[in-house]
Structures are given as structure tokens and as C-alpha cells.
Amino acid sequence: MIAFILRRLAQAVLVMLTVAFIAFAMFNFVGDPINNMVGQDTSLQDREALRQSLGLNDPLVLRFGRFVANAAQGEFGVSFRLAEPVSRLILNALPATMELAIVAALLAVIFGVMLGVYTGLYPNRWLSRFFLTISLIGVSLPTFLIGILLILVFAVLLGLLPSFGRGEVVRIGWWSTGFLTWSGIKALILPSITLGLFQMTLIMRLVRSEMLEVMRTDYIKFARARGLTNRAINFGHALKNTLVPVITITGLQLGAIIAFAIITETVFQWPGMGLLFIQSVQFADIPVMAAYLILVAVIFVVINLIVDLLYFAVDPRLRIDGGRSGH
């Protein structure tokens, strides 16, 4: 078990180094940040001096080595665009992204499972068909379009909810939360629906097909023969057995929600890490981009590790063969 975790951690370091290297190779193609940093009248000499002093003229390998050496000491440099330390920018943006991701994931799981069970149990009811049609929209419409539509309806036409931002936030230590104010909660509604809709429809369809499958099995027939109540059969026996793949998918999707909140955050001007990343790309703000990509790699590695450990807990067979296969 310990050996497994250690092996996994060693792999994680390798993954992060690879991500960092690929990121650095890509930075050669994002363009030159200098012209964004200086004013129109700045002389070419001054531009060149700045480029030189920021080390942008150095070869890729040297810049990469310097970045890794600094990052190992927790030092990610200063944003070209905002002149603030990158670590602080990311720490300030982290709570916004995490709160949005958690609410979106909760919405996705709760509604996904509920609707999935309903449509699985009563596949022929018109309400089920209605939910399935709606879920098609969630799967097929791009996130930014859903976000814009929600803004158009709830902010512009009805004037009920804010179209952008996080509302009032309350600071608890370095963490800023929007859960404690009314405007913060109102601001969460549209972005979390936008972000969670795709995952919700995914979970709903997964639960539905698993339910349809399970309801045909012998032990459900046996349960009915024993005269158990519908409620006990549906939730105690059927749903429980559908949840194993659902947990796996949800865990993996959580990483995706955090990492790919970029579009939702851009549409709603949600001051999280994804928005920070997009703005940095437009500016060619290399220190911020590098730190963000590393962080996303860390998040994925950690989530995968947790999922693997959960398999240990759930599946006894893995414990016997020494965990040679980590999914």
C-alpha cells in the first residue's frame, strides 16, 4: 500500500515535469509579451533590455530549468500583466474556482442521480422523455452558449440574477467565500448551472442505463418475490449497485470541472483560476500560465490517486495482486 502510494507520487512528479516542459515548449508560440507590457512610444532598446532582463531570449532548456528550480522552492515569479506575485494571484483565484466547482458538482450529482433514477424506473413516461430531451441539450450545446442564454433570460430580460462577478465575498483568513452573503449566493446560481449541466446530463444518462440494466437482473426479481417494498428495491438494492461507476465518473469529472471551468468563468467573469489563465494567454503572461498548468496537473494527479485508493477500499482483488494495475 505505502509502496503503491510512493510509486504513484514518483509518477506524479514525472507527470508534472512533463506538463511543465510541454507548457514551456508551447510558450514559444504564444508570442512576445513585451509589446503588451510597454507603452506605444517605448524605444526598441528599452524593449530589448526588458526582454533580456526577463530572460525571454534564453534558450528553452535554460528557461525551463530556471522555472523548475524556482518552482521547487515555491517561487513562481511575478505576473507580467499585473505586477503581482503569481502565487498570490492563484491563491486569490483558487477559492472562487473551488466554490463554483463544488456547487456545480453537487448540482450535477444530486439532480443527475434523481433524474437518472426516475427515467430509469419509468422509461416510458412522458416526463422521462422530456428529461431525456432536455439532457440532449445539455450534452450538445456548448457551455458558452448555455451561459449566454442564461444571462439573457435571467439577467437581461427578467433582471433576477447578476450577469457577472461573484457578488459580495467574505474573507476567512486567505479564503474568500461567497456562501455567506445573499449577493454571493445569487451570483453562484447561473455559473454553477452552466458548469454543472453537462456533468449532470452525463450522470443522469449513466444512472439511467445502469438502472435499466440492474432492474432486469435476477436479484431484483428475487427481491420482488420476497415481497419487499418498491422503495426498498429501487433505492436499497438497485440504486446502490448502480453507484460504483457513478462514483468513478464523478471523481474524474470533478477534476475536469475544476480545470475546465475556463469557459464558464470567462462568460460570467467569475474571478477564478480559469479566467486568470485565459487573460494570461491573451497577454502572453508566461509565469501565470506556467503556474496554472502545473497546478492543474497536480489536481488531476491527486484526484487520480484518490480514485485509485478508493478502488483499494472497494475492490478486494486489487489488494491481493499488489496493485500492479492502477486504472
Next chain:
Amino acid sequence: MRFKSMLKASALALAFAVPVTLAGMAEAKTFRFANDGDLGSMDPYYRNETFSLTVLNNVYEGLFRRKPDLTIEASLAESWSQPNPTTWRFNLRKGVKFHDGTPFTADDVVFSINRAATSPSNMVGYFASFKEVKKVDDYTVDYITKFPDPLIPDNLAYIFMMSKSWAEKHNAQKSTDLTKPTEENYATRNTNGTGPFILKSREPNSRTTFSRNANWWDKTAKTNVTEVNFSVVSNAATRTAALLSGEVDMVYTVPPQDVERISRNPGTKILQTAETRVVYLGFDQSRDELLESSVKGKNPFKDARVREAFYRAIDIEAIKSRVMRGQSAPTALMVAPGVRGYSKTLDVRPKHDVALAKKLLADAGYPNGFEVGLDCPNDRYVNDEAICQAVTAMLARAGVKVNLNAQTRTKYFAKILGPGYTTSFFMLGWAPATVDSHNVFLNLIQTRSAEKKTGTFNVGGYSNPKFDELADKIAQETDDAKRSAMIAEATRIYVDDFAYIPLHAQALIWAVRDNIEIAQYADNEMPWRHIVVK
């Protein structure tokens, strides 16, 4: 009796108290605006960029400021004189206090100018003629130049005054230095100016708020705004939605596709004026062979007939009506109306004439046209890529095959700017920071020279000794009439040479809610002292 007088007294007190509270309530006005990008930093010398500076100009002030017609007026310098051609004497306004309560004096001016004029400040470009600055007494400062420079007040309008004691206390004597990544400058997040608004809170990338400075010296300002909230909303559609839903009162960068929607919507309106930025096309006229062309062994753009042919092949009215949806002012000059030295009589474009363009090309030895690459940004100017596509199609009619390379500005500027200038045919825009023609001459039209620091952004390498000589004289001429005559003469030279193809001054567009009264500056400045919320 006693009771009665008490009653009287309280009635009197009430009578006074009520109007006071009512007035107090009526004055609490918040102005909320949104832009697609954030301020670079709160340090006024960190980035020489219009948006950052115009926002900071409400917290910090310069010695001079601009009126809505862009002429200079007194700000922290109450009056100024020129005892000799290389000395400017500024008489400072008395009784002005910084937000932390310390008085504003000559020491602060000397400190601020030196801080702005030395690297790593981003404002060093405004100090080409700067020699030294001397304190005469507490409220008098002498600014000495290396050579006679008529544009000192224009150059100093964006140099904001910081408090010397405050900067020293917080170790912010130097401007933010990006090369020392571990040191964050105190002035990046904190301010201490003399201006009408005080920085209240700042969350980079998201929201910055300001409150009114009750002790501001200028009591004539008509603004009734007590709070300003600035939000960054980078997504174009969301920004428009925020305005339409009333969450913001004003949008600074308006998405071109939403202009019509906003003007049709009851409750919001579009403000429009010609910007001082001119968008133009330029040719590589310096290389002996173009980098991206089918013509080998010679450079067709060295021939003025080819440049004229390109000029005449472009139908600027079509670009205005189709591409810009009417939101542009076509021009024949490299400066827009409102900039000193702009001349209405010279602003006449050669007629659009495809047949003549073809003939000129044939005369120059290209009866079948040729092929050339066009470099263009796609996220810098209004409809930049669409303009280049239109130009490509128009030149095709004259027989020239243009290969358009439109890319994001970070890539684009790296390609076309010096020292490489690796382009054959390009689009660029320029707004003179000093609102004076000479800035354009110096940067865009004079011959490229590293030692003279001229022609830095003369990407095409146009060179005319007669023009250079005139421009050098204009730089030092302090007599207004003579200077204007020389500017007109120089203008004629580059126009007759077809040095560039000026396209248009793009329209400067702001969107506001109907209850907002605001002064729109042609150089995109937005001083809040003019804003009234009704």
C-alpha cells in the same frame, strides 16, 4: 415657557436637520463601469497605457491636465512660464493635500519627475528632452531641458505627482521593477495621490472601488459621484448584458457588434466621437527585395507609382460603410482632427480609381500585378482583420494578389516591429500621446535611426531627408505660427510621397445608461470629475 422654547428649539433643529440629511442622501451617487481589461497596476509609472493612466488620473494628478477638447489646463501647477527657451518654471498650487494628509510641495514634484524619468519607469519616453528638475522654493520648480522643447506641458500631463515622504516610508522610491520578481512594490496595490477619488479596495482581475475625496482642491468640478466601482468583464457579450441589465452604468470598451443593440435599447445610449488614433497601411520601402513577394531582385514599393496604385485601389468609403458600419472617419493624414497640426485643407484623399491604379502598376512595370504578403493584427484595432480582408479583395481587383496573415497582437507586434521589421506590407494604428503631430513625425515618418532615436516605429523604413530636416526643426521651434507652417509643409511631403496609406480615424465608442452625463475625450481619457449621475 420653558417647554415652549424647547419645542421651538427642537423644531428649529429639525428644520435644519432634515434638509441636510436629504442633501446628504441625494449626494450618495455611485458610478459603476466595466472594461474588458484591468489596470496594469496602481503604480502610475508602471505602464504607459491609456486605460490604466486615465483611471489612475482620478486618484493621482499631474501638473497639467486636459480639457474635453484636449487642450492643456492648469492642474497642480497653477501657472507656468518659460524664463528662457530651455527652462520651464512651474508655480505650484498651494493648499493641496495628498490623501494621507501631507501637503503637496516642490519636493514631491522633484521626486515624482525623477522617479518617472528613470528606468524601470515606463514613462521615460516622455522625457526625451529632460535634463534636470530643480526646486526653487516650496511652491516653485524649474524644469530644465536639453534643447528648446515646446511640448513640455503636453509631455507632463500624464506624469502624476506622488508623495515623496509616502514613497520613502514604504520603500517605493523606484517604479515597479519586473526583473526582480520577488520584490513587490508597495505602490502596486496602494495609492496616495491628490486627486478627486481615493482608492478604497482592489481585487486584481475583478473589481476596484474608489470613494470621493471630500478635500479635493477643485471645487468647480461638477461631478456628484461619491463612489466609483470598476469591474473587469472580459467577455464581450457579458459586458453588454451587464449594461443592458443595469448592473453597470457605463462600458468603456464596447463590442462593435453590440453598438446597434445598445443604441436601440431604451435606457442605454452610445456615445461616439472620432478617436485620435489613425489606422493606416504601410509598405516596406527600405529593403532591396521584399521578404514576402513574387517580385524578385527589386522592391516594387520603392516606386511611388506602385504606392499610389495601392492607395487608389482602396475604396475607403466601402470600408467605412460595410466593414466599420459607419463608425470611422476616413482620412488622408496620419493625424486625426483634434491633434495639433491637423489640417483640414490637406486632408483630401486621392480619388478611388481602379483603372488608374492598374495603369500606374503597368507604368511601373507590373502590368499583371504581383503577389505580396499583408501583416495584420486580429485583436488590436476595431475590425482590424475585416479591414485587411476588404483591402485584400480591393487590391485583387487591381491585379495584386495579397496573402493576408492576420494574427493575435502578441505574435503580430513581435513580427513587424523592430529590430527585425520583418514585413512587406502591414497595418498599424497610432495615437500620438502628446496630441501633437510631431509625435507622429518622430516615431512613424522620420528616417529610422537608433542614435537619433527617430523613426522607431517607421516599420516600412520610409526616408526623405527633406522631411527629416523639417521634423528636427519642428521639435525645437517654440513660435506657434512658424511651427504650424512647418508642420503643414512636412505633411505635404509625406502625402505627396504616398509614404503611407492612411485609412481612417476609428470611432471611439462608449456606451452609457441614459442617466449618466459624461465628457468623452477623443484620446479615450475618462476623467470622473465631469461625470454626473442623474
